[in-house]
Amino acid sequence: MAPERSPLLEVEDLTIAFGDGAPVLDGLNFALNRNEIVGLVGETGAGKSILTRAIIDLLPKGGAITAGDIRVEGQSVGKLPEARKRALRGGEVALIGTNAKLLLDPVATVGSQVGRVLKAHRPASRTEIRSRVIDVFRQVGIVNPEARYEAFPHELSGGMAQRVVIAMALIAEPKLILADDATLGLDATIQAQVLDLLVSKGRELGLGVLLITHDLGIISHYCDRVGIIQGGRLIELKPVDQFLDKPETEYSRLLLDAAKVRPAPRDQSGDDAPAASIQPLLDVKELRKTFVVDGGQAVVRAVDGISFRLCKGETLALVGESGSGKTTAGQCLLKLLQADSGSVMFDGTEILGLREHEFRRMRRRLQVVFQEPYVALNPRWQVVDLISEPLALTGQRGGAERAAEVTRLIDLVHLPRRVAGLYPHQLTAGEQKRVGIARALATGPDFVVFDEPTTALDIRVRAQIIDLVRELQARMGLSALFITHDLNSVRSLAHNVAVMRHGKIVEHGETEQIFARPKEAYTRMLLAAELPIEANRSGKAPKTELEFVR
Amino acid sequence: MFGVMFATFFLIRLLPGDPALLLLGNMATPEAIVSLRERLGLNDSIWVQFVRYLDNVAHGDLGTSIFTSNPVLQDLLERAPATLELICWAMLATVIIGVAVAVTAVVRRGGAVDRASRIYGLAAGAIPDFWVALLLIYFLFYLLGVAPAPFGRIDALLPPPNRITGFYIIDSLLTGNWDAFISSAGRLVLPVLTLTIVNAGALMKLTRTVFGDVYRSDFIRHARASGLPESVIVRSALRNSLPPIITLVGFLFGFLLGAAVLVETLFAWGGLGQYAVQAVVNSDYPALQGFVLVAAAFILLVYMTVDILYEFADPRIKV
Numbered sequence: 001m002a003p004e005r006s007p008l009l010e011v012e013d014l015t016i017a018f019g020d021g022a023p024v025l026d027g028l029n030f031a032l033n034r035n036e037i038v039g040l041v042g043e044t045g046a047g048k049s050i051l052t053r054a055i056i057d058l059l060p061k062g063g064a065i066t067a068g069d070i071r072v073e074g075q076s077v078g079k080l081p082e083a084r085k086r087a088l089r090g091g092e093v094a095l096i097g098t099n100a101k102l103l104l105d106p107v108a109t110v111g112s113q114v115g116r117v118l119k120a121h122r123p124a125s126r127t128e129i130r131s132r133v134i135d136v137f138r139q140v141g142i143v144n145p146e147a148r149y150e151a152f153p154h155e156l157s158g159g160m161a162q163r164v165v166i167a168m169a170l171i172a173e174p175k176l177i178l179a180d181d182a183t184l185g186l187d188a189t190i191q192a193q194v195l196d197l198l199v200s201k202g203r204e205l206g207l208g209v210l211l212i213t214h215d216l217g218i219i220s221h222y223c224d225r226v227g228i229i230q231g232g233r234l235i236e237l238k239p240v241d242q243f244l245d246k247p248e249t250e251y252s253r254l255l256l257d258a259a260k261v262r263p264a265p266r267d268q269s270g271d272d273a274p275a276a277s278i279q280p281l282l283d284v285k286e287l288r289k290t291f292v293v294d295g296g297q298a299v300v301r302a303v304d305g306i307s308f309r310l311c312k313g314e315t316l317a318l319v320g321e322s323g324s325g326k327t328t329a330g331q332c333l334l335k336l337l338q339a340d341s342g343s344v345m346f347d348g349t350e351i352l353g354l355r356e357h358e359f360r361r362m363r364r365r366l367q368v369v370f371q372e373p374y375v376a377l378n379p380r381w382q383v384v385d386l387i388s389e390p391l392a393l394t395g396q397r398g399g400a401e402r403a404a405e406v407t408r409l410i411d412l413v414h415l416p417r418r419v420a421g422l423y424p425h426q427l428t429a430g431e432q433k434r435v436g437i438a439r440a441l442a443t444g445p446d447f448v449v450f451d452e453p454t455t456a457l458d459i460r461v462r463a464q465i466i467d468l469v470r471e472l473q474a475r476m477g478l479s480a481l482f483i484t485h486d487l488n489s490v491r492s493l494a495h496n497v498a499v500m501r502h503g504k505i506v507e508h509g510e511t512e513q514i515f516a517r518p519k520e521a522y523t524r525m526l527l528a529a530e531l532p533i534e535a536n537r538s539g540k541a542p543k544t545e546l547e548f549v550r
Numbered sequence: 551m552f553g554v555m556f557a558t559f560f561l562i563r564l565l566p567g568d569p570a571l572l573l574l575g576n577m578a579t580p581e582a583i584v585s586l587r588e589r590l591g592l593n594d595s596i597w598v599q600f601v602r603y604l605d606n607v608a609h610g611d612l613g614t615s616i617f618t619s620n621p622v623l624q625d626l627l628e629r630a631p632a633t634l635e636l637i638c639w640a641m642l643a644t645v646i647i648g649v650a651v652a653v654t655a656v657v658r659r660g661g662a663v664d665r666a667s668r669i670y671g672l673a674a675g676a677i678p679d680f681w682v683a684l685l686l687i688y689f690l691f692y693l694l695g696v697a698p699a700p701f702g703r704i705d706a707l708l709p710p711p712n713r714i715t716g717f718y719i720i721d722s723l724l725t726g727n728w729d730a731f732i733s734s735a736g737r738l739v740l741p742v743l744t745l746t747i748v749n750a751g752a753l754m755k756l757t758r759t760v761f762g763d764v765y766r767s768d769f770i771r772h773a774r775a776s777g778l779p780e781s782v783i784v785r786s787a788l789r790n791s792l793p794p795i796i797t798l799v800g801f802l803f804g805f806l807l808g809a810a811v812l813v814e815t816l817f818a819w820g821g822l823g824q825y826a827v828q829a830v831v832n833s834d835y836p837a838l839q840g841f842v843l844v845a846a847a848f849i850l851l852v853y854m855t856v857d858i859l860y861e862f863a864d865p866r867i868k869v
Contacts, residue, residue: 056775090777103772105786107864117776152865168776 006074007031008176008208009055009093013068016050016059023066024050026232034175035206037199039219039240041255042229043458044429048212051229052178055210056089072176091121094169096198098181100161104153110164111137111149114171121172136167141197158322159190166198176208183218187321187485188529195222214458216259217530220244228252258460280309280345281479282333282447287342289325289332302328304503305342310447310479317482317490317511319526320500326483327371329500330449333481334366335359347446364393364443369436371452376436377424383410383435384420390442409438413468430461434468441472449481454489462489469493487530491515499523551846555607558842559600562835603839612843613836617828622840625825630844631716632703633814633821637806638717639738640745645799647746648753649788656762657784667754674751680812683744687816690740698736700817705733741817745810749802756798760791792863800856804849 009032017023024047032038042048053059055070057077070077072093080088089095097103105113114136115129124132130149137145140163153161162182169177179198183191199222202209211223219226220240227237230251236243247253289303302325310316318326332339335351344352346366351359367390370376377386387406410417413434424432433453440448450469454462466489472478473493482494490497490511497514499507499522507520518524587593591602606613612622655664683700690697703718704710711722711730718734721727764770764787773783811823822841829837860867 053775058771058775086777086779088777089775095772095775097768097772097775099768102768105769105773105790106866107789108786116778116782120776120778120782154866165772172777 006071008034008036008073009210010071010074011051011055011068012071014051014054014065014070015067016047016054016063017066018062018064024063024232025054027068028229028232028234030227030234030237032176032208032210034208035203036225037202037209037211037223039211039213039223039226040229041214041216041219041226043214043460046229047232048229049180052095052180052210052212055178056093056095057085058089087121090117090169090174091172092174093176093178094172094174096165096169096177096179096182098184100165101153101156101158103165104161106153109150109152110156110161111151114164114168117168118171133167133171136171137164139201140164140167140170141193142167158186159194162186162190162194163197166194166201170201170205173205174207176210177202178210178212180212181214182211183213188487189321189525191218192529216255216459228255255459258463281312281314281347282310282481283343283345284308284310284333285343285345287329287332287344288340289328289337290340301325301503303332303339306498306500306503306505308498308505308508310481312446312479313473313477314496315473315478315480315482315494317484317494317497318500319484319487319490319497321485321526324500325503326500327451330368330451330481330483334368334449336368364390365446366449367440367443367445367447368449369433369440369451369453371455377432379424381423382420383415383422383424383427386424386435387438387442390439393443405442409442412441412472413438428461429457430464433457433465437468437472441476445478447479447481449483451483452485453482454484454486462486466492485526487526499526551843551850554846555604555839555843556600558839559603560596562838562842563596607843612840615829615834615837615840617832617834617837622836625837626822626840626844629820629822629825632819633807633810633823635703635717635719636738636741636814636819636821637745637803637810639719639742640749640806640810641799641803643742643746644750644753644802645795648750649757649795651750652754652757652761653784653788655758656765657780667758671751671755671758674748674754677748678812679744679748679809680816682747683741683813683816686740686744697740698733700740702818702820703734703737704730705737708733710734737817741810741813741819744813745806749806753795753798753802757791757795760794761787764790789863793860793867796856796859796863800852803852804845807845807848 011028011030014025014028015023016025028051030038040048040051050059050063054063054065055072055077057070057080059065065078072088077085077088104110111130111133114133118124118129118132134145134149137148142148142160142163148156148160148164153164156164166182177198182198183194186194195218199209201207211218213219223240225238226240226243227234228247228249228251229235235249236247236252238248243252244256247256285307286305287303287307288301288305291300291302304325306329308316318329320326328337331337333344335354339352342352343350346362349362351362354362381389384403384406387409388402391402391405406420407417410420415431415434415438419427419431419435424435427435437453453469454465457465469480469482470493473480482490484490494511497507497509497511498505499514499520501522507514507518507523514523515527518527591599594602603613610623612626614620615622615625618625651663651667651670654661655667658664686697687700691699698705708730711718711725711727711734714721714724719731719738722731722734767790770783770787773786808823808826810821811827813819814821814824815827822844826838826841828834829841
């Protein structure tokens, strides 16, 4: 038997490699105790997820532990017999992964899915299992758990699905929870709720929690200790306070700086602020768009009568949680969706009433950068073709002229010139965003819609993209609509902010004003949900209200 | 249904051949042919014929076979159970074997079943059904003598069991007629095996692909990380692979109704497919129309079942 006081999780000299390639994890050493929350930070590809899968001995095919050992409660995981390993997974060590909707069986009710995990570890009668599941659902904050028990995953929102996955992790009363980017892609408000829940449950039950993320804000709010992983090595591991005060390595400092990037509040002096007297470039009045869902049973008012103006050179941020209608609004402006009613005047022309062929001539002046760059880029085209495609709209014929233009655009978005011959899947997420931006800029537009340009990017990459957009603003005098739920980026970019909720604009005003003195409760809630790393860390209590306004 | 009736009625009349001539033989006098055509109503305009046909069908009368002189409905009812029994058992075996092999191949990747299934997957589809049937008859009946003779559904010396469902196996079980049961079950083995060998290949390949994708998906990985036993994981992955499998099974069902004809012929089965081919050869308009009508109704029924099953298999689909 294991000695009484061995740590909950010990990772010793862990090295993992695929085939004969370079190790993905290289000599990792750390321990995690009961009732402790350790955060691990690293950028995409640093080997974080491989670590979680190694702990439950479910490495992807081809991966193998080439040196070192992982022990849970003093027992080496790799040496356990198969049946014990199964009992360990979910029973003692529970994994919470990214994108809960993909982690749930689409054709089984969520209640039965959580129930079958319980049954696998703690056999019990049907009714007992059912009542336990409903009990745990209630604990993780699922409203009306009896009804939700019968729901299928596609009927749940992302946040709700994440709660189900957490319930699934908690149901068999494990001792160690591995949360692998558990809140990636969730709205900031939901993210805060989910993490609060996870952390408070962990504290309450005295669990060990390994919180893997690339968001230092989360670390600073919830973790006791933090480890930085770079290229498969744990380069730093220390209590969070010490880390925030003085990070040891160059890389940690870089990460920390990138996470702190913000304000550089916009230059408010004189000519930068758009003059109010000029005729607005874009004037939107009472824009409406409804969707009929459920076979005509219900109508969703995605955009419910919004109005705003945008002057030349101005950037307006449209902020809201997912489902607030902000993306729909952006698509209606560009006539990618047909609006139901309202008016959109662009440079003096009403565009909603234009026919498709009339509008096509205006297309080059109105462009969009899509949310998912990889989905929006044709995977079989090289970057050079992707960027030169929209150039056809501008009527530039000559091959040499066009090639020069492509090179200019590649330089403009700070991509290395060698990417011209690559395909989208060979690019990193940040490079894909840049290609998307270059495509949008190719026609020399007056107005660009950026749809969630920084979602799901690593912090440093996010900062770089924001820098790029700011630079473009300054150099090209671009007018832009910036659709996002990431308030940090808004602050350093936008002149004005419009907060959307349930299809309506609930608050609209100058950026600094909104940040400093939000009027609406909803805006305050959005602001409070952000997790800035330099905020007051008193007691690591779950955040509730506005404590970060400085 | 009306569309099917309309199309078949006119298409069949485009076929060359005169039923009267065929019925009376080469020695028939022109007068005899004319009078027979008169009697069969073949001299009326095609529209009159069509309307008369519709009226009859509406009254449940599919006409009288020119060739067997029996009402078409009676002919079809006699033969349908034979074919249905054959293809039902064949489909059952196809589904069980195809899915089981595919699942085993995916779960035990690189194992013996996986490798064997790859070879089979290549071969199946390349071998025509009559060839498989002939091989089986040659080896199992002629050389080894373990299989019964390929002559009909039941030993000619035994009376068929009392008709309840028309399926000999079920009828003989219900009536406790053990001789008939053993004989008819034995007779089924070779043709069912033939159809299964030919069709299970397609189903297996499809299931392998679909199930293989699901089996590698995130939620299955998560289920494994949650410590679910492998049997639960396989069941859940299989449930997620059902929709395409249901589609293919539905399609095969409809397809076999007519396509089993070569197998039926080889085993002297006396089923629908054989009847239809005879009808074509003999220009037996009413018989052929009746067959197409029944086949269309049957396929409609199968597809409806498929749609309903779909909704059960995947809660995201509303039919």
